[in-house]
Amino acid sequence: MTHLFFYLTVAVYGCATIAYLACLLRTSPVLTRWAGRILVVGFSTHLLSTIHLASRMKYLPLTNMQESLSFFSLAIIGGFIFFERRYKVTTLGSFIVPFSLILLIGSSSLHEVARQLPPILQSNWFWVHALLAFASYACFAIAAGVAVMYLIQRYFLKTKHLGALFQKLPSLDTMDEISYRCLSVGFPLLTVAIISGSIWSEQALGSYWIWDRKQTWSLIIWIIYAALLHGRLTIGWRGKRAAILSIIGFVVVLLTFLGMKHSIVW
Amino acid sequence: MNIIVVGLSHKTASVEIREKVAFSPNQIEKPLSELVKLEGIVEGVIVSTCNRVEIYATTRDIAGGIARIKRFMAEYHHLEFEALESHLYSYHAEAAIRHVFRVASSLDSMIVGEPQILGQIKTSYGYAAEYKSSGIILNRFLHKAFSVAKRVRTETKIASSAVSVAFAAVELAKKILGDLSDKTVMLIGAGEMCELAAKHFLNSGAKGVIVTNRTFERAERLAEDFGGEAVPFEALIENLHRADIVLSSTGAPHCIIGPKDAEEAIKRRRFKPIFFIDIAVPRDIDPKVDKVENVYLFTVDHLQEIVQANLAQRGMEAEKAEEIIDQEIGQFHKWLSTLEVTPTIVALRNRFDEIRRTELDKTIAGWKDLPPDAGKRLEALTVAMMNKLLHAPTFVLKQSGQGGRVDLYVDALRQLFELEALQRDDEELELEE
Numbered sequence: 020m021t022h023l024f025f026y027l028t029v030a031v032y033g034c035a036t037i038a039y040l041a042c043l044l045r046t047s048p049v050l051t052r053w054a055g056r057i058l059v060v061g062f063s064t065h066l067l068s069t070i071h072l073a074s075r076m077k078y079l080p081l082t083n084m085q086e087s088l089s090f091f092s093l094a095i096i097g098g099f100i101f102f103e104r105r106y107k108v109t110t111l112g113s114f115i116v117p118f119s120l121i122l123l124i125g126s127s128s129l130h131e132v133a134r135q136l137p138p139i140l141q142s143n144w145f146w147v148h149a150l151l152a153f154a155s156y157a158c159f160a161i162a163a164g165v166a167v168m169y170l171i172q173r174y175f176l177k178t179k180h181l182g183a184l185f186q187k188l189p190s191l192d193t194m195d196e197i198s199y200r201c202l203s204v205g206f207p208l209l210t211v212a213i214i215s216g217s218i219w220s221e222q223a224l225g226s227y228w229i230w231d232r233k234q235t236w237s238l239i240i241w242i243i244y245a246a247l248l249h250g251r252l253t254i255g256w257r258g259k260r261a262a263i264l265s266i267i268g269f270v271v272v273l274l275t276f277l278g279m280k281h282s283i284v285w
Numbered sequence: 286m287n288i289i290v291v292g293l294s295h296k297t298a299s300v301e302i303r304e305k306v307a308f309s310p311n312q313i314e315k316p317l318s319e320l321v322k323l324e325g326i327v328e329g330v331i332v333s334t335c336n337r338v339e340i341y342a343t344t345r346d347i348a349g350g351i352a353r354i355k356r357f358m359a360e361y362h363h364l365e366f367e368a369l370e371s372h373l374y375s376y377h378a379e380a381a382i383r384h385v386f387r388v389a390s391s392l393d394s395m396i397v398g399e400p401q402i403l404g405q406i407k408t409s410y411g412y413a414a415e416y417k418s419s420g421i422i423l424n425r426f427l428h429k430a431f432s433v434a435k436r437v438r439t440e441t442k443i444a445s446s447a448v449s450v451a452f453a454a455v456e457l458a459k460k461i462l463g464d465l466s467d468k469t470v471m472l473i474g475a476g477e478m479c480e481l482a483a484k485h486f487l488n489s490g491a492k493g494v495i496v497t498n499r500t501f502e503r504a505e506r507l508a509e510d511f512g513g514e515a516v517p518f519e520a521l522i523e524n525l526h527r528a529d530i531v532l533s534s535t536g537a538p539h540c541i542i543g544p545k546d547a548e549e550a551i552k553r554r555r556f557k558p559i560f561f562i563d564i565a566v567p568r569d570i571d572p573k574v575d576k577v578e579n580v581y582l583f584t585v586d587h588l589q590e591i592v593q594a595n596l597a598q599r600g601m602e603a604e605k606a607e608e609i610i611d612q613e614i615g616q617f618h619k620w621l622s623t624l625e626v627t628p629t630i631v632a633l634r635n636r637f638d639e640i641r642r643t644e645l646d647k648t649i650a651g652w653k654d655l656p657p658d659a660g661k662r663l664e665a666l667t668v669a670m671m672n673k674l675l676h677a678p679t680f681v682l683k684q685s686g687q688g689g690r691v692d693l694y695v696d697a698l699r700q701l702f703e704l705e706a707l708q709r710d711d712e713e714l715e716l717e718e
Contacts, residue, residue: 048439176461176581181591185460191558192463255555258579 024068025089029127031061032096032120039112043187051109055100058116062096065123069093081149082140088126091276092119094157102161102197108189111197114164144219151212156272158205159244162198163269166262169194173259195257198265202251206244213237236275243268286327286422286625287347287692290381291354291373292339295395298372300335306362306369308333310412316361317418323353328420330413330427332388334405336395341385343422345696351375378692382426382617386610389430390437391444397599398444403434422621433613440609443602451482453591454562454583455489458530461560461581466490471528473497473521474535475507478564478585482532483511495528497521499535522546526553534564544573547580562588622691629695630679632704637675641667 038054069090072080080086099115102108139145168188175185188194216237217227228234247264250256293306308316308331320329320340329342340358344350355373359366376384387393391402410427413419419427438444455465462468470486472479475498483494494513498504501517508515516524525531525546535541542561550559561582563570568584575582645667649660678698685691698704 046442172460177575179583179587179590181457181594190460190463192461196463255557257556258558260578 024064024071025127028061028065028068029120029123031057031064032116032123035061035112036117036120039109039116042109043113043184046187054109054112055103058096058112059100062093062100065089065093065096078140079146079150081146081153083129085126085129087149087153087276088122088129090153091156091160092122092126094153095119095122095160098157098161098201102200106189106193106197108193108197110168110187110189111161111164114167115161118160118164139223142219142222144215144222148212148216148219151208151215155205155208155212156276158201158208159265159269159272162201162205162265165194165198165201166265169198169262170259170266173262191258198261199251199257202244202248202265206248209241209244213241233275236271240268240271240275243271286343286345286621287350287377288381288385288422288426288621289342289344289347289350289354290339290376290384291342291351291358292332292337293372293374294337294339294393296393297374302369302372303335303338305364306338306358307335308338310408313409313412314416317413317416319361320354320357321418323350323357325350325353328423329418330410330423332406332409334402336402337388337393339388341381341423341426343420345699347377351377379614379618382614382621383610385426385430386433386613387607389434390606390610391434392437392603392606392610397603400438400444403431407431422624425620426617429613429617433610436609436613437606441602441605443599443606450478450585450588450592451485453588453595454482454532455485457583457588457591458486458560459489461558462529464490467492468529469493469495469527470530470532471495471497471524472507472511472513473531473533473541473569474499474537474565475503476534476564479532479534480507482562482564486530487511491530495524497524522549525550525559529557529559531559531561531570532564533562533569535569537565537569538567540571541569542574543571544577547574547577551577551579625695626682626685626691629698629704630682633678633698633702634675636702636704637671641671 035054035058038050038057042051042054069080072086079090081090095115096119099112099119103112169191172185172188172191172194175181175188176191216234220229220234221227243264247256247261247268251261293303295303298306310333313331313333316331317329320326320331320342325344325346327343327345329340332339332341338358340354342350342354355370355375356366358364358373359369384393389403389406391398391400394402406427410419410423414424458465458468465486468486468491470483470491470493472483472494487494494508494511495516496504496508496511496513497516497518497520498507499518501515504515504518507513521541525542526549531542533542547559547561551557556579558579558581561570561574561580563582563584566585570582572582574580645663649655649663652659682691682694682698685694
């Protein structure tokens with residue numbers, strides 16, 4: 020049953036990806052509307068599949084790479100649907116939806132066996148930690164997507180190549196605002212995630228901070244985004260520099276997430 | 286029933302002639318009522334804008350209807366018919382439908398894609414509906430024209446691009462600064478294009494204007510016009526950070542704003558972007574200013590390029606729009622041509638039946654020793670004859686709806702059998718709405 024939902028989700032996201040990429044090439048309100056609808060359908064099946072899995076396992080599906088990737092992509096799509104409603108930024112979907120699809124396909128290619136939950140994970144602090152961490156990652160993913168769009172749009176403006184894609188992309192101001200919103204939500208989430216993670220670490224291992232690679236890199240991510248947000252709030256950092264830093268931040272997030280198994284969990 | 290169009294536009298008549306033929310919207314009731322009183326004219330709508338004056342009407346007699354409307358236009362405005370006629374064009378049947386669809390979709394406008402025309406036609410139609418000069422056909426026709434125009438607007442990019450330099454500047458500013466409602470425009474120097482652009486920015490919601498000029502009085506006068514603020518030319522650089530949009534067109538022989546000034550201004554405004562537009566030749570703003578982060582410099586040449594590209598694109602989009610119109614003409618024409626089939630058949634049957642009854646009654650009344658069931662038999666006989674006689678014409682008329690000859694048949698039947706003309710009537714439309 021979960022599998023059915025899951026493959027359905029992959030298929031629907033596939034259609035949504037095609038629709039959103041087509042939106043880059045053609046201007047059609049009908050197409051835009053349908054791309055949005057397809058995505059909402061995909062998101063719903065994805066959510067159902069996740070809920071179904073959770074109710075079957077009796078815990079949130081965040082305990083291995085397969086589950087986490089799927090949850091990550093769910094969070095990103097959810098965030099994107101919110102921003103698309105709010106700011107009418109269809110073009111963002113052309114960047115975000117394919118990315119989520121890749122995450123989901125990555126997730127489906129892993130066939131990790133569901134296992135007995137190790138006692139170390141049976142802590143409420145772990146769930147809080149994992150949930151918040153993914154929520155913040157989703158914010159950073161959207162911020163990075165917007166940053167890529169910002170750099171493309173800036174390039175068009177500086178080189179005076181004002182073609183069809185330039186017309187499609189949102190204004191620099193809109194992208195700046197979305198990026199700022201994402202960061203100002205994502206950063207506090209990350210902060211609380213790190214704090215709850217260290218409380219959990221204390222419970223499980225008797226120490227708040229054990230300086231394993233995951234924790235160290237999480238701290239680095241936190242510092243990058245802290246710098247970005249601080250720069251923005253104090254001297255009004257924006258534009259190219261902020262966009263590049265936001266992309267770097269997200270690349271580090273991805274590497275930390277994908278490249279390093281959690282020494283405690285996995 | 287046929288739709289005819291008679292009128293003139295910027296393509297066929299100069300503004301001097303157009304203004305003489307224009308109908309004032311305040312007194313539109315009189316010409317509308319005179320129009321539908323013309324012989325053979327059933328319904329009428331008058332569209333009068335500064336670029337075109339057109340009359341849409343329905344009639345059974347195409348040539349006569351067109352001639353009478355032409356004469357009406359001349360007489361109503363007390364113009365010499367011969368002088369006016371050379372400027373008038375006329376269309377009927379499919380060409381008339383196509384013309385009105387194109388006008389409503391702004392394909393026939395002076396600036397293709399400009400949005401006003403649709404609203405103007407809607408207003409004109411509103412008058413016609415109010416004074417009941419339009420009826421079932423024109424009501425349906427104009428509603429169709431509005432929906433075609435809407436389709437063209439949403440399915441093509443015909444109206445989405447800027448085709449004047451000033452407008453292109455506004456569009457570009459929106460791409461950089463987003464919503465313009467809290468943005469300030471700075472005007473350096475004066476000049477027609479500069480002022481025009483400033484006006485466009487204010488119309489698009491820009492919050493304030495700062496004006497500066499070598500002659501301070503001039504700056505003050507302009508500032509007053511725009512409801513803005515004048516600053517001395519010497520204070521230009523120190524006020525630069527207050528502007529989101531800078532429009533420059535001085536006659537200065539060398540640059541007045543360099544990259545250092547721009548960098549300084551950007552820092553003071555916490556890296557919020559500035560959009561510079563240099564309209565002056567030679568340039569007012571050092572091209573190196575564009576290298577400063579968060580600063581976007583465009584010259585009048587860049588804007589001109591955008592306009593050229595947009596014009597070319599409009600041409601392409603116009604082709605797409607024509608395709609849409611082609612599709613819609615077919616549908617509407619089909620509706621129009623089948624519109625009269627049923628009433629004509631009914632009228633024809635009624636006519637036959639009326640004759641049959643009259644003759645039957647006459648016969649029976651004069652028949653002295655009428656056998657008991659003869660009345661019934663005669664009734665059955667005449668009805669059968671009538672049905673047989675009418676069978677073929679009814680069948681052919683119904684079938685001709687698919688082909689193009691339905692108008693011909695309907696007209697022939699109505700004239701040959703002296704059927705009543707189709708009346709203007711709004712009932713059906715009211716039911717629809």
